[in-house]
Structures are given as C-alpha cells and as structure tokens.
Amino acid sequence: xxxxxxxRSPEELRQAVEWALNxxxxxxxxxxGSKIALGRPMSCGQVLDLSGLSGxxxxxxxxLVVTLRAGTxxxxxxxxxxxxxxxxxxxxxxxxxxxxREAGQGTLVxxxxxxxxxxxxxxxxxxxxxxxxxxxxxxxxxxFKSGGKVMKNVTGYDLSKLLAGSWxxxxxxxxxxxxxxxxxxxxxxxxxxxxxDAAAVSAMCAAMGSPHEVSGAAHLPGRTALRIExxxxxxxxxxxxxxxxxxxxxxxxxxxxxxxxxAFWREVRDVAPxxxxxxxxxxxISCPPTEGPAIVARLKALRxxxxxxxxxxxxxxxxxxxxxxxxxxxxxxxxxxxxxGHATLIRAPEAVRAVVPVFHPQPPALAALATRVKxxxxxxxxxxxxxxG
Amino acid sequence: MQMPPLDPDILRRRGEIVAxxxxxxxxxxxxxxxxxxxxxxxxxxxxxxxxxxxxxLPETVDQVSAILRYCQDSKVKVVPRGAGxxxxxxxxxxxxxxxxxxxxxxxxxxxxxxxxxxxVQPGVTNLxxxxxxxxxxxxxxPDPSSQIACSIGGNVAENSGGVHCLKYGLTTNNLLGIEMVxxxxxxxxLGGKHxxxxxxxxxxxxxxSEGLLGVVTEVTVRLLRKPSTVRAVLLGFPTEAGAAECxxxxxxxxxxPGGMEMMDKEAVKCAEAYxxxxxxxxxxxxxxxxxxxxxxxxxxxxxxxxxxxxxxxATTVRVSHDEQERVLFWAGRxxxxxxxxxxxxxxxxxxxxxxxxxLVEVLAEMREMSKKHRLRVVNVFHAxxxxxxxxxxxxxxxxDELHRAEEFGADILRLCVxxxxxxxxxxxxxxxxxxxxxxxxxxxxxxxxxxLKCAFDPDHLLNPGKVFPQxxxxxxxxxVVVHHNKLPFPDxxxx
Ligand SMILES: Cc1cc2nc3c(=O)[nH]c(=O)nc-3n(C[C@H](O)[C@H](O)[C@H](O)COP(=O)(O)OP(=O)(O)OC[C@H]3O[C@@H](n4cnc5c(N)ncnc54)[C@H](O)[C@@H]3O)c2cc1C
Numbered sequence: 001x002x003x004x005x006x007x008r009s010p011e012e013l014r015q016a017v018e019w020a021l022n023x024x025x026x027x028x029x030x031x032x033g034s035k036i037a038l039g040r041p042m043s044c045g046q047v048l049d050l051s052g053l054s055g056x057x058x059x060x061x062x063x064l065v066v067t068l069r070a071g072t073x074x075x076x077x078x079x080x081x082x083x084x085x086x087x088x089x090x091x092x093x094x095x096x097x098x099x100x101r102e103a104g105q106g107t108l109v110x111x112x113x114x115x116x117x118x119x120x121x122x123x124x125x126x127x128x129x130x131x132x133x134x135x136x137x138x139x140x141x142x143x144f145k146s147g148g149k150v151m152k153n154v155t156g157y158d159l160s161k162l163l164a165g166s167w168x169x170x171x172x173x174x175x176x177x178x179x180x181x182x183x184x185x186x187x188x189x190x191x192x193x194x195x196x197d198a199a200a201v202s203a204m205c206a207a208m209g210s211p212h213e214v215s216g217a218a219h220l221p222g223r224t225a226l227r228i229e230x231x232x233x234x235x236x237x238x239x240x241x242x243x244x245x246x247x248x249x250x251x252x253x254x255x256x257x258x259x260x261x262x263a264f265w266r267e268v269r270d271v272a273p274x275x276x277x278x279x280x281x282x283x284x285i286s287c288p289p290t291e292g293p294a295i296v297a298r299l300k301a302l303r304x305x306x307x308x309x310x311x312x313x314x315x316x317x318x319x320x321x322x323x324x325x326x327x328x329x330x331x332x333x334x335x336x337x338x339x340x341g342h343a344t345l346i347r348a349p350e351a352v353r354a355v356v357p358v359f360h361p362q363p364p365a366l367a368a369l370a371t372r373v374k375x376x377x378x379x380x381x382x383x384x385x386x387x388x389g
Numbered sequence: 390m391q392m393p394p395l396d397p398d399i400l401r402r403r404g405e406i407v408a409x410x411x412x413x414x415x416x417x418x419x420x421x422x423x424x425x426x427x428x429x430x431x432x433x434x435x436x437x438x439x440x441x442x443x444x445x446l447p448e449t450v451d452q453v454s455a456i457l458r459y460c461q462d463s464k465v466k467v468v469p470r471g472a473g474x475x476x477x478x479x480x481x482x483x484x485x486x487x488x489x490x491x492x493x494x495x496x497x498x499x500x501x502x503x504x505x506x507x508x509v510q511p512g513v514t515n516l517x518x519x520x521x522x523x524x525x526x527x528x529x530x531p532d533p534s535s536q537i538a539c540s541i542g543g544n545v546a547e548n549s550g551g552v553h554c555l556k557y558g559l560t561t562n563n564l565l566g567i568e569m570v571x572x573x574x575x576x577x578x579l580g581g582k583h584x585x586x587x588x589x590x591x592x593x594x595x596x597x598s599e600g601l602l603g604v605v606t607e608v609t610v611r612l613l614r615k616p617s618t619v620r621a622v623l624l625g626f627p628t629e630a631g632a633a634e635c636x637x638x639x640x641x642x643x644x645x646p647g648g649m650e651m652m653d654k655e656a657v658k659c660a661e662a663y664x665x666x667x668x669x670x671x672x673x674x675x676x677x678x679x680x681x682x683x684x685x686x687x688x689x690x691x692x693x694x695x696x697x698x699x700x701x702x703a704t705t706v707r708v709s710h711d712e713q714e715r716v717l718f719w720a721g722r723x724x725x726x727x728x729x730x731x732x733x734x735x736x737x738x739x740x741x742x743x744x745x746x747x748l749v750e751v752l753a754e755m756r757e758m759s760k761k762h763r764l765r766v767v768n769v770f771h772a773x774x775x776x777x778x779x780x781x782x783x784x785x786x787x788x789d790e791l792h793r794a795e796e797f798g799a800d801i802l803r804l805c806v807x808x809x810x811x812x813x814x815x816x817x818x819x820x821x822x823x824x825x826x827x828x829x830x831x832x833x834x835x836x837x838x839x840x841l842k843c844a845f846d847p848d849h850l851l852n853p854g855k856v857f858p859q860x861x862x863x864x865x866x867x868x869v870v871v872h873h874n875k876l877p878f879p880d881x882x883x884x
Contacts, residue, residue, distance in 0.1 A: 006882045016881055022872050052882070062637040063744050085643060115585060128590055129562050140869060142833045150742040151555070151774035152814035154548045154597045155822070155829055156856070157838050158561065161593020165586060182643030205503045209527070211617040213682060234686030241683070288504045288582035315504075315584055340566075342587035360587035365575040370588050372844035377837070379869050388588065 002028065004047040010135070010143065010174040016048060017172060017382065018141030026385050029168040031071055031107030035114060037099045039167055039387040040358050041350045050107070053174055058149075061086055065132065065149050067177040070109040077108045081180055089181040090127050091118030093269045098282065099347060103270075109173055115165030118269035119216035119227065122208065122312050124181070128164035136163075136173035139378025149177040162373070168384045170377040184229035189216075189261040190242050192224040192251035197293035200224040201314035203249050205289055208313050210245050212238040217313040218268045224251070227265060271346075273309045276320030280307075281327040281348040287341030289314035298335040303328065323349075329356045359388050390437050390820055392483060392854045399465060399485040403442060406465055410445050410487070413455045418493075420444040429488050432475040433535075434821055436735070436785055441468065441482035448493045450568070450576060450606045456489060457604065458574030466850045469600040471512065471543030474535045476738055477819025479547060479599050483854055489604065491542050497521045498607070505612045506565055506582050511542025511605045515549075518610065527612040530557035533815075534723065542605045548597030550815040552648040552679075552722075555773035557613070559815065561596040568607035569595065572846050581609060594841070599817050600852040602845040616681035619647065620691055621718045624698045625672030625705030629653065632674035633748045635701040636772045639678065640745075642697060644690055647681040649773030650722050653752065656729070656767045656780075660721030663728035668721055669705040676772065677718055725769040726780070733765075733782035737794050741805030742814035745775045754804055755779060762797040764790070776814035777805070803828050818856045826858050840866050 007013040020027050025045030030036065032051060054071040061084040068077060074092060081087055092111035096103045117126035133147025146159035163170060192203060200219035207214045207226050216227030228238045243253060256264055267273060274282065287295055292314035299319065300306045307320045321328050332343045342360035345353065362370060374381075399406070403421075410419045420426055421443045431438040442465075447453050460467050466486035473480050482488045494510035500522055501507070507518055507529065515536040518529040532551035533539055539549065545567060550559040557563070566580030579592040586592060595602055626632040632651055639646065652660065652668075652675045661668045668675055676698075680690045695706050709715035721728070729736055743751050752768060759766045765782040779801055783794040802812050802822060806829045812822045826835060835857060842849070843863035853860070 004884050006884070008882070012881045018872075021869075024871075060744070060746065062641045063746060064640065065744075115590065117585075121584060125558065125562055126585055128585075128593055129558065138837055142837070144831070144834045144837045146834065146838075148742075148809075148811045150744060150776075150810050150814070152550055152559065152742045152771070152776045153811045154559075154815055154817055155811045155813050156818065156826070156834075157841055158548065158593055158597050159838070159841070161561065161590045161596070162841075164593075165590050170589075182640075182645065185643075202503070205505075209502060209505055209614055211526075211614045211683065230682075231686060231689055233689055234683050237683050237685045286583045286585055286587075288501075288506075290503050312584060340581035341583040344587070362588055363577070365571070365573075366577045366579075366588075366591075369571065369577065369591065369844065373589055373591070373594075373841065375867075376840035376844045379867065 002044060002047050004049050006049040006052045008052045010053070013053065013172060013174050014137045014141060014143045017137045017139070020046060020382050021139065021141050021380060027382050029172050029383055031110040032073065032105050034096055034101060034106035035099065035110055038095070038114070038346060039353070040389055041354050042384060042386050044385065048172065050172070056080060057175060064151070064180050065177055066180055067149060067175065068108065069175055070173045071107055074106050074108045074111060075104055082183070085183050086180045087183040088130065088178070089120055089124035090130050091120040091269055092116050092127065093118050093271065095270065098271045108178065109176055112164050112176065113166060113168050119218060119265055119311055122217060123213070123215045128161050130179045131160040131164050132177040132179055133160060134163060134173045134176045136171045138171045139380055139382045147177070151179065167387050169374060169388050170383065172383060185231050186235045187227065187229045187258050187261040187265070188235050188239060189256035189264060190226045190228065190239055191254040191256065192246060192249060193254065194222060195224050195249060195251050197296060197310070199249060201289060201293050201310065203246055204313040206245060207242060210241065212241045216265055216268070219310040219314065220273045221309065225264065227261065268311055271318050274307060274318050274320050276307050279323040280320040281323060281352065282346045283319040283321065283332055283343050284346045285317040285319060285332070285336065285341060285343045287315055287317065287336060288339060291339040291341065292317050295335045299331065302331050325352065327352050327356050333360065392439070392820070395485040399442065406463070406487070407443050409459055410443065410456065413459065414445055414447050414452050418446045418448065420446070429470070429473070429482060429490070432473045432478060432480040434476055434478040434481065434819065436791065437478055437481055437820065439482045439484055441488035442485055444488045444490060446490045446493050450570065453570045453604055453606055454574040454576055457570055457572050460487065460850055461572045461574065461848070464848060464850065466853050468852050469546070469604050471540030471546070472514070472538050474539045474543065475547065475817060475819060476740070477813070477817040477821040479817050479819040479855060480543070481820060486853060491540065494542070494606065501582065502527065504582050506609055507612055508607065508609045509541060511545070511608055512540050515539050515541055515544055522612055526615050528615050529610055530563050530613050531560050534726070541608050541610070545596055545605050545608060546598060546600045547817045548815070552650055552771060554771065555649060556645050556647050561593060563611045564592065564596055564608070565611055566609035567592060567595060567605050569603040569605045571603050572850055597817070599819065599856055601842055601856060602851065618684040618687040619679060619681040619715060620687050621709045621715045622678045622691060622694050622698070623705065623707040623718045624676040624678065624703045625669035626674045626676070626701070626703055627672065629674040629752055630749045631702045632676050633772070635676060635698050635703065637745060638697045638701060639694055642693060644693060646678050646773060648677070648679040650677045651675065651770055651772035652722060652725065653768040655765070656725055656769045657721070659728040659732055659767065660725050663731055664720045664724050666717055666721035672705060677722055722769070729767050729780050729782070734784040734786065737781040737783065737798055739777065739779045739781070739798050739801055740813045740816040741802050741810055742776045743805050743808050743810035747808040748772065748775065751777070751804060751808060755801055758797060758800050762793045764793055764797055775810065799825055820855055823856055824858050836861070836866060843867065
C-alpha cells in the first residue's frame, strides 16, 4: 500500500517535495484522483494529495480573474462563477463517467493540468489560454511562481502554457489564477439532419468561416450541431444567417432552445455521445478539421465496429474501438499520417496503457527537447514518473 | 545600459567567422561593412545602439540550421531579428554576436480557408497576413500598432498584442504552429493546423520567448472571418475615475468589446492638435469603445454602452454612424505616439499591466512621480485589459534627462508590480526591463526560467544579455542539492 501525504499549506507542500527529494522517493500527484486512469500507469513511492489545499483565494468578477488553491473542486469554482453570470470559457469536460467514475468530481487544476477543453475550444481556446499564472513547487523542492493575475503579461517565459497539459509531471501547483468570461444570455443550436461525415465537416467549416460567431460545431451520427450564443436579438439573427448559409446542403434543419442546448453541449463536452461498449478503448484525435472524416474512414475500413463523433468542426475526433491488447495504436496513428495531428489514448485497461504509448510519440529531436524541459523542472523525476512517457 | 563584456577571442576571430558564414550563405547575404550594418544597429528602442559582429541574412531553413550549428560548435552568439521594431531592445545587436535577420523569409506559403489557417514565413509582416486573405473576408486578429512593419516571427517572439486583444487574444491565442531551428541546427515542428500539443506545450513557451530559445522559420496562424459590423463609441469623462468606472461597468455587464482604449487629457490634446479627430477638449479622460459582430448585436451593445457611460457621468457620448466616422474616432488614438513625438524631442514608451481596478490610483501616483522626476508623462492605454502605455517625455541629448527618464520609467514599473500587475504586457523585457526582473520575480523564479533556457540553449548563445539580469551557467543551475539527513516534517498529515 502506498501511503499518502496531505499538505495543508504551500509551505507544507514544499516540505513534502523536499522530503521526497531527500528520501529518493517519487510522488503520485493528485487533486481528487478523478483522472488517475488517464496516462501511463505509474508506481510511485507516495501519493501527494492536494485536496487539503482547497478554496477560492480571490474572485473579482470585473477583473475577469479568479484565484484559487490547487485542490479546489471544479464544481465549487463553476458554482461561484455562475452566481455572477460568468464561466470558465474553455468548458472543461467532466471525463468521470467516460473513465468509469462518478460525474462531478475533479479539481479545476486537474483539468488545467490535462489542458482539457470542451466544444468552445474552437472559439475561446483551451485551458492553456486561460491560465494566467500560478505558484507551486519544482522538483528541487523550491517554491516558485510564474505569470500573474492580469490579462496581458509577457514578463519572462510563459510557463503557464507549459504547465497546462503537463499532467503534473513538471511541478506541483499550490495556487492558480484563471481568466473567466461572461456567460452568454442565450445558447441555441441549429441541427442539420442526415449529413454524412464529409458533408457535415464541410458544413461546419463553412459555418466557422462565416461571420455568425459559431461557438460549437459537432457532428454526431445523423446530426450536425452548430451552437450560437449571446444576447437574444443577435442569436436570432445569426441563426437565420446560418440557415441561409447552409440551405444549399439540402439538410433538414431543427433548432434547440437554451435549456436543451445546454444539455446537448454538455453531453458533447463529456463525450457521452460515444455510446460504446464499456470495454471499448477510446481515442481522442486532434487533426485539421477537414482531415477528420478521412481518418475515421481509414479506421472504419480496418475495424468496422469503430464508432466516432466529431467536435471542433471536425478537428477533434472521439473514437471508440473494440477492446484489443494494443488498442490498435499503430493503426490509429498511421491513419493520421502526414496530415498532422495527434492521438491520445484516453481510455483503456491498465495493462494496455502499460504497453501502448498513451501520448502521441514525438520525433527524436523534439522528444529529446521535451526530456530536457522535464529535467529543467524535475531533474530527479519525482512527479508522476512515466505518466506521459 | 550594461551589456555583457565582449569576448575578445570572438572579436579576434571575426574574419574567420565571416568567411564561415559566406560559405553557408553565398552572395550578398553576409554584410560585414560598417555602412551595410548601420541599418541594424538598433531596434525601436533607439536610445541604445550597438554594431553587430556581422549581419547574416539567410534565405532557407537549411542555411539557418547550418548557421546555428556553426555557432553552437564555435561558441558564437546569435541575435535573431525580424523587422527590428521591438520597443524593449529585444533585437538590439550585441557586439560579439552575429545578427541573424529573417527579412528574406517573406513568403506566404499556404492559405487554407476551409481550416481557417495561414502558413507563412516569419518575415511576412503582421498586416501582410491580413492583406493576403482580406479579399475572402478573413483577417489575422492580433493587430499591434506597428503591424505594417513588424514581422510575424517577431510577433511570435514577443507574443505581441494590439487594441483587439481583449476579445481576440494575443499572438499566443491565435498561433497554431511553428517550425523552428534549435542551436544544434535541429529543425522541429511544434503544432500545425490542428489544435493543442501532443506533449508539453513548447509552442506556448516559444511564444514570448524573445528570441532566446530558438529561431522561428515558419508560422501557422488562425484566420478569423471579419465581423460584419464594427462601430465605435467615443466617450468623454470629467474625471479619470469616471472613465475607469465605466470600463469596469461595461465588463461587469457581460460585454467584451473588441477594443476599449483610454487616453488622458494630455494625450487627447496632442492627438487633437496632430490629426483633428474632433475629440472633446474639456474631458479629463477619453474612452473609445469598439463593438464588433452581427449588426443587431452591435446596435444592442452600443446602446448598452451609451447607457452605462451616461450613468457614470460621461459628458461626451458619440457613436460612429459610418466607417468614416469610426476611423476618425480612432485616428487620434492610432496617431497618439507620433502626436506626442511632435511636442518632445524623445519619449519613452512603457508597457506595464495592472488589475483594472487599480487604474485610477496608478494614474494619480504616476502624476506625483512626474513632479518628482521633473518630466512630463502622457497616458494612452488598453484600458480593457489594464495594459498601460505611459509615455515619458524627455530629451535624449540631455544626459541628465535620459537618466531621469530611465529612473521615472523604473518607478512606474515598480508601481505596476506593487499593485499586483507586471512589468510588461506586450512589448517584452528585452534589455529595457531586464534589470527590473527582480522586482517581479524571486531569484528562484528566475533560476527556474533560466533552467528552461538551458534545455534549449545550454551555452547561452541565443540573444545574450536580454531578459535575465544575470546569467548563471547551466552546469551550476543544473546541480541538484540533496540533504541526506532526513527531515522529519512531523506535522504534515500522512496516512
Ligand atoms: C510604433 C510602434 C508601435 C508598436 N505597437 C505595438 C503594439 O501595439 N503591440 C505590441 O505588442 N507591440 C507593439 N510594438 C512592438 C513591436 O512592433 C513588436 O514587439 C513586434 O512583434 C516586433 O516584431 P519585429 O519583427 O520588429 O521583431 P524584432 O524587433 O526584429 O525582434 C523582436 C524580438 O523577436 C526576436 N525574433 C524576431 N524574429 C525572430 C524569429 N524568426 N525567431 C526567433 N526570434 C525572433 C528577436 O530576437 C527579438 O528578441 C510597437 C512598436 C513600434 C515601433
């Protein structure tokens, strides 16, 4: 049994890391552990539990910034913002159910560490684009900070970008400042019915290239959805504009109102439309939007039971494949080919994740650079060793 | 401004270095005569000048790679340069370093409207990208005031912004990929036409790294469709506090304008004398709020902004009714720097960022400092995101005034940090704010940043003397100190 260490203050956190360094042990760094089934399996000497460092430090709605401790549950942050009609614009998904856990768990910092983002990634960016600054501890047991609490800041290297998406392998954060945005008054959805994948992606790309400010573009089997948000008169006008723009597709159209839309996009965000068998492996593929359908077609030719849906105008493919010992990783990555993009194995049994590269392999020069970057923060590989490897 | 001492060995080897570069870049791509190098002796922080060792203008990625590999092997320093419009000395030459100009990388390589991306070489100007796609109704969003001149490679290196950042983000939020060359000569691709990184977000780190980590040789950016309607509201306030409250109230109402700019009375006076934009001369502070999007939305929001402004005591409220009038509202703001240039021999443009809620107090304190340093200050800034551009007026021919201007500037930036802000919002640290880094960061913070630098450039050959007040050797920074006397930490809960 690995034991757990649970610091209650930034200084205790620093001491815990220093202790691990001196003791030559390694740390499994966790917020609430909701995404522990994502990444390469690790075996660490100790669990470092950040849930004792919780709470909002500062929230100034008119500054569009919230500052909070690393262990703060994401639900608590979202509820606070909602009181002031604001939101996390990057729409962090709740991957709990997909990963076989309950919904509604996880910390905001956990979502940031995975650089997760929902449908609004297209127009508002990912977690990386909203992390303004942080403080934390590096693998030398040193407390350090980067960034700030202001919207515009180019002072020193933008370490926030690097930490977002590092899956806890570079430093342990104790506090973050995150940019927030006003929540839209209305959210509505235009549904196009019956388009095939290729026609759907070209319709979504046309919509994204229109002046109608589409903030979500997803294609589920038989249904292509375009989200329009904002003040009522604007939403009305843009929906009409979209209908006119896409009349040429010949698709039948329907609309979802605000409540239905919110539920619909929440499901897209949380990957619910992938109704795959519980033992299916799940891949997340990021590619140029127009390449999505060809990648899926190649994989369906190989595995007819494959299921897929598209978000980000076609640039994000959620793919479920029948269970296999190697998750078909060579085929999946081969299907992306030279078009550019990457595939991450989001769900697979531990035994599979132990033998398959979960994160997309990099060319040698880049992989070597990434290793040097890792060592510049955590030379003794204390934090989540092997999770991204 | 103190720069690292020149390496006499490199100066002695100049002839040999020039010859080696000529082998890599034949013809006129290597410039080593004084007259030819003169145009490169400074960037837009023109108070500081320095001749480079030699200028090299490669045309291909292979040449860039060969140059960097040569420099790595021969331990020669390199300063990358785009268009030389940096306001922080980022592209200022170093006497014992090669100046590597990217000006010949000036081609638009690919425009992909379906995926809304453009792939260009780093020497293409910022405006050049928008120009290449405007006939299809698209544009590239970040719009620094220098956009006709500055290069997209320079924008990446500085993470440049513009008046529309509040809504559309900085360079980093609009950049999808780069190709870059490391000091070893290795060429790596970060990102592309797809979103997000497969591993560490090195694209994010490269953005704003001020030429210290690698040389960017190709850039892929996101294109946006031009908004169908754009209108501006010109607001005059009897107090700066009124204007600042209006800014906060607009945002609190859930409105994110395309741009929200403020000018103080002095700036209004200069701009009005220079371009005659029709600004209200009785106002203590002027706001320009620009709203863009679908017509109905813009009309709706313009009405909301008018209402909010009146509630906050605006004495002038004018809404642009056509494109000509909108451009006129902006004319004074856009010409503010040259306008200020009319009333002073020199000015220094600062770039601190502060929480919006502290604007008024920062402005008031700046005026006090102005008295103390006996120099005038004019304020033009991106109020929407709290990014200040105080202009300090001085005469560079008067050594004492230059010195006082530097002191005044440093005081303003310390003030920005003290109220919870930062030294630079968009212009970069360069040499200008280098020695103030310790005001914002601890030694440990800076060491961590330098260690990252070591991962890219272990011999500190790229853009030396910039950003970091004191460079420490990578070997020394890399040492790990382990205390084998186990520390008990009895208090921390364990189970
Ligand atoms: C009148 C005026 C107005 C300005 N307005 C704004 C504004 O509104 N917003 C704003 O953000 N900035 C503004 N600037 C500052 C400046 O234009 C920007 O910082 C711009 O991005 C610099 O681009 P450049 O091509 O001139 O870069 P340079 O000055 O040539 O170089 C800047 C830095 O980038 C590095 N670099 C350049 N090219 C490369 C490359 N290919 N690979 C690696 N490193 C490279 C250099 O080493 C240097 O550190 C303004 C400047 C002026 C003179």
